[in-house]
Amino acid sequence: MKHIAPIRFGRVGVFVNGKITPMADQMLILTQTIRPKWLDRLVIALLAAAACVAILVTAGIVLSLVFETLQFFNKVPVMDFLFGLDWSPQTAIRADQVGAGGSFGAIPLINGTFLISAIAMAVATPLGLTSAVYLSEYATKRTRDWIKPTLEILAGIPTVVYGFFAALTVAPFIRMTGGQFGLEIASESALAAGIVMGIMILPLISSLSGDVINAVPQSLRDASYGLGATHSETIRRVVLPAALPGIAGSLLLAASRAIGETMIVLMAAGMAAKLTANPLEAVTTITVQIVALLTGDQEFDSAKTLSAFALGLLLFALTLCLNVIALGIVRKYREHYD
Amino acid sequence: MINFSKHAGFNLSRRHRAEQRFQWAGRFAILISLAFLVIMLGSIFRDASGVMRQSQIAVAVDLGPEAIDAADIANISFGKILKSAMRARFPDVMKRKDKKRLYNLVSPEASFEIKRQLTNDPALFGRVQTLWLTASDDLDLYLRGKIDTSLPENQRQISDAQIAWIKDLKQAGQIRRVVNWNFLTNGDSREPEIAGILSALVGSLFSLAVCFSLSFPIGIGAAIFLEEFAPTNRITSLIEVNINNLAAVPSIVFGLLGLSIFLGYFGLPRSSPLVGGMVLALMTLPTIIIAARAALKSVPPSFKQAALALGATPVQAVFHHVLPAALPGMLTGAIVGMAQALGETAPLLMIGMVAFIVDVPQSILEPATALPVQIFLWADSPERAFTEKTAAAIIVLLVLLIAMNLSVILLRRKLEQRF
Amino acid sequence: MTKPFIAARAVNVFYGANQALFDIDLDIEANKVTALIGPSGCGKSTLLRSINRMNDLIAACRFDGSLQIGGQDVYAPAVDVVALRAQVGMVFQKPNPFPKSIYENVAYGLKIHRLATSKREMQDRVEWSLKSAGLWDEVADRLDEPGNSLSGGQQQRLCIARTIAVQPKVILMDEPCSALDPIATAVVEELIDSLRKDYTIVIVTHSMQQAARISQRTAFFHMGKLIEVGHTKDVFTNPQNEQTQNYITGRIG
Structure with a gap:
């Protein structure tokens, strides 16, 4: 038989809340059960297929990156890519040019990526941790209730906005300030990008580590207070x-976010692939180069285009490692106190 | 033997000072984080405030029958009409270079605006009409004081002659600033004054x-x-x-x-x-x-x-x-x-x-x-x-x-x- | 009767709008174990936590009345809770060693209060504390291992060692054996008895047998009121109050 219109949840809600449901409704549900089994199976199969999309996406990412990267390594040796100290893919545009192979040494890019991420972490870690501690240990509920959402605004602002702020406000400011002390600062310095990226990941660190701090059992705090420790001694020592x-897990997650960030560095860090640890100089990052290599004219199998996928694979592997380690640590930590 | 006061020993005063320092560090960190947010949003709002309004120039355009053929809008060169209207407003301008500067007061899109206004309202044909046309971005910036006029002339986007014209137009009430709806209703453009989102x-x-x-x-x-x-x-x-x-x-x-x-x-x-x-x-x-x-x-x-x-x-x-x-x-x-x-x-x-x-x-x-x-x-x-x-x-x-x-x-x- | 070491007078404690303790007058004598007994929610733990002002940590908690230790008013404005808690130690219901080594656990109080001037002295005092807590023989060769690698009973004795390391005058114990098995409980009870000669001990316990075994004086609480207090033997064998009688015979609680 055709099944009868399903009853609405509201009616069962009434039933669940302990009130008497008219008999008619229960009859309806009973008649509904007469419905082909294969339909249920089909629905579950469709749901399972939806869940498998997650696997498909991961597989798609890995396969596309690996496939293009292998093609790239046909043209450029793996070792040259991973350990080369010179990055200048521009020379590979025309085959008849001198040095047509171009140089695809990723080290300067990795260096730039880590330099900017390190600056970002140096800004965000002390600020994020200290605010997390203050918010979860000292602030009254009312203060917390409006400061926390306000800080979370920082997390909701699109990165292109941070990039605009870095390039048009922070970078000129740093350049000007440096100039007053007689410092030569590049207009696209690693420092400007790093500081702004630090602000971007700050709410990530403060909210994640705030959760972690809240998860520390009260009994440990009590033990410390019971021995006569002050509040700050309890926080610092226990x-x-x-x-x-x-906290280490949340820092790793933040670092992985910083490494994979594109827009801030694209707008504020520049294109110069320099091997330097000086934050006042312009550097470039893996993400910036991926964009630079793939926007504009493309031929799909030139070494230049393919190298972007090799960089993408490098980036994916790097952030995946950090995430797996971080999630592992956080999970272990939770189990420890549950 | 029993003493619970702050003189009981245990390094109490040093420890309480450390406690205060620790709390202040926390407040300071939050303050800095919030300051970043305020500065960032503040600088964006400051930069954006200029876009709320845009400048327009009133130009007396000759749409008389001897100047244009109303039946053939597609082939009318509105650029020419606009240019001659600008020249008519400032008849003293003679040199080629100066003329170009004069034309630059209005947006390069202004001639299309004349066409659009005519298409929407054919009654405008037949005589000289005063139309409000979008001014160039430089004029707009100058009006809002965003151009540093103390710089030497060759280092700024707007020349002394242009400034004189703008002042003249302003005196005559031929410049106005209106709410910039174009920003919401236009697509992108090479010309900032008409570019929209x-x-x-x-x-x-x-x-x-x-x-x-x-x-x-x-x-x-x-x-x-x-x-x-x-x-x-x-x-x-x-x-x-x-x-x-x-x-x-x-x-x-x-x-x-x-x-x-x-x-x-x-x-x-x-x-x-x-x-x-x-x-x-x-x-x-x-x-x-x-x-x-x-x-x-x-x-x-x-x-x-x-x-x-x-x-x-x-x-x-x-x-x-x-x-x-x-x-x-x-x-x-x-x-x-x-x-x-x-x-x-x-x-x-x-x-x-x-x-x-x-x-x-x-x-x-x-x-x-x-x-x-x-x-x-x-x-x-x-x-x-x-x-x-x-x-x-x-x-x-x-x-x-x-x-x-x-x-x-x-x-x-x-x-x-x-x- | 000797002069009381801890004296509570007209103590009322509130949690927000709820009153947890009503007009408590209680004397606690030095170098004796005083047991606070009564059904759960009777206010015995609240009183215990009022003695070293752990209730200060609960924002909604309000104390009214007077509480003196050794003639010093605990709730006087000039009192520094840090100094108070350094001299009134506390052992908690669940063993709660810090996630640090056994050695660091015991040294914690010494370090924050800077009670040891040299590394040598620190080691000596840690050893003394662990010996006093009867734990030394079990952990002497593994002081670097984390505190929570010990068994439950050992952990609780570690917490006691941690408390006596700073040499308080009073030790407050909040159901210290409730999380332990019977054998570990016996060891800890023995330890409490041996500590009596050096410390004034107040212990909250759920178990009447335990109160009878280790305490010299017992106070019975019910619904926030102190019903009866006296020598443990008297309270258990010859209770003056009918409610006490009902509780110790198992009719309420």
Whole structure:
């Protein structure tokens, strides 16, 4: 038989809340059960297929990156890519040019990526951790209730906005300030990009480590207070050491976010592939180069285009490692205190 | 022997000072974080304030029968008419170079504006008409005091002669500033004074529509499967690990995926909102799945048990009773995901949604750009006026995001009252 | 009767709008074990946590009345809770060693209060504390191992060692054996008895047998009121109050 219109959840809600449901409704549900089994199976199969999309996406990412990267390594040796100190793919545009192979040494890019991420972490870690500690340990509920969402605004602002701020406000400011002290600062310095990226990942660190700090059992705090420790001694000597694994996990997640960030560095860090540790100089990053290589004219199998996928694979592997480690640490930490 | 006062020893005063320092460090850190936010938003608002209004010049254009042929609008050279109108206003200007400077007071688009006004209102034909035309960006900047006139003439965008003309026009009441609706109704342009965000906005909306219609059903389906039907086996845990890791994959990697698979393998149209939306859908999928699972978890198990007890099949129980109760929570997750997608730039650069788009795209297959990409493009332009456009576009983007997040907050508040 | 070491007078404690303790007058004598007994929610733990002002940590908690230790008013404005808690130690219901080594756990109080001037002295005092807590023989060769690698009973004795390391005058114990098995409980009870000669001990316990075994004086609480207090033997064998009688015979609680 054709099944009868399904009853709405509201009616069962009434039933669940302990009130008497008219008999007619229950009859309806009973008649509904007469419905072909294959239909249920089909629905579940469709749902399972939706869940498998997640696997498909990962597979798609890995396969596309690996496929193009292998083609790239046909043209450029793996070792030259991973350990080369010179990055100048521009020379590979025309085959008849001198040095047509171009140089695809990724080290300067990795160097730039890590330099900017390190600056970002140097800005965000102390600020994020200290605010997290203050918010979860000292702030009254009312203060917390409006400061936390305000800080979370920082997390909701699109990165292109940070990039605009870095390139048009922070970078000129740093350049000008440096100039007053007689410092020569590139207009696209790693420092400007790094500082702004630090602000971007700050709410990530403060909210994740805030959760971790809150998860430290009250009994440990009580033990410390019971011995006569002050609040800050309790935090520094008991709460933070106990939360350390979780905090380390949240820092790793933030670092992975910084490494994979594109827009801020694209707008504020420049294209110069320099091997330097000086934050006042312009550097370039993996993500910036991927964009630079793939926007504009493309031929799909030139070494220049393919190298972008090799960089993408490098980036994917790097962030995946950081994430897996971070999630592992955080999970272990949670189990420890559950 | 017993002493509980602060003189009891135990280094009390030193320790209490350390306590105070520690608390101040916390306040300081929060203050700095908030200051960053205020400075960033403040500088953007300051830059954007100029875009609220735009300058117009009143030009007496000769539309008389001896100047133009009303029957043949398509072949009228409005540029010429405009130029002669400007010359008529300042008859002393003789030199070629000076004339060019004079013409530069109005936007290069002004001649099209004359044409448009005529097309809309043919009654204007026949005599000299005073029309309000968009002024150049330099004139606008000068009026707002954004051009440093103390600089030597050759180092600024506006010459002494132009300044004199502007003053003259102003005196005669032939310059006005009006609300800049063009910014919302125009597409992109090379000329900052008429560049608008409509084409980018429509591109963004198309992409979001594609993104939502893919990621919402797939995300909810995946969540229902994992939460209600999934057997606990290795494939299920593999899926869960995948979802968690996808949430942290850099967005640009999704762009690479779109480039090599959607464009390269399937040959979908480059720069189109269709591909943009598909890439964004993959990116937002983890967010939606995670939120939808949380929503399903928060439905009291009694809903399902009651249905099962009355003889419903598990599928019926979930779709008729659990899903409706979880739907608002899933929707908030989807809005959060859409907000994420709306602000995303990098993957769209990869699939070519970075073109110069003047016309508003009409379908999801046409080349388009998106709001954040437009911001990126404008931020790259050297003209000062584009900096202001960028800031204004950012504000439009932020307003949209705030609206989305507010609706999430309101929905959540409603939800909390429910169970 | 000797002069009381801890004296509570007209103590009322509130949690927000709820009153947890009503007009408590209680004397606690030095170098004796005083047991606070009564059904759960009777206010015995609240009183215990009022003695070292641990209730200060709960924002909604309000104390009214007077509480003196050794003639010093605990709730006087000039009192520094850090100094108070350094001299009034506390052992908690669940063993809660810090996630640090055994050695660091015991040294914690010494370090924050800077009670040891040299590394040598620190080691000596840690050893002394662990010996006093009867744990030394079990952990002497693994002081670097984490505190939570010990068994439950050992962990609780570690917490006691941690408390006596700073040499308080009073030790407050909040159901210290409730999370332990009977054998570990016996060891800890023996330890409490041996500590009596050096410290004034107040112990909250759920177990009447335990109160009878280790305490010299017992106070019975019910619904926030102190019903009866006296020598443990008297309270258990010859209770003056009917409610006490009902509780110790198992009719309420």
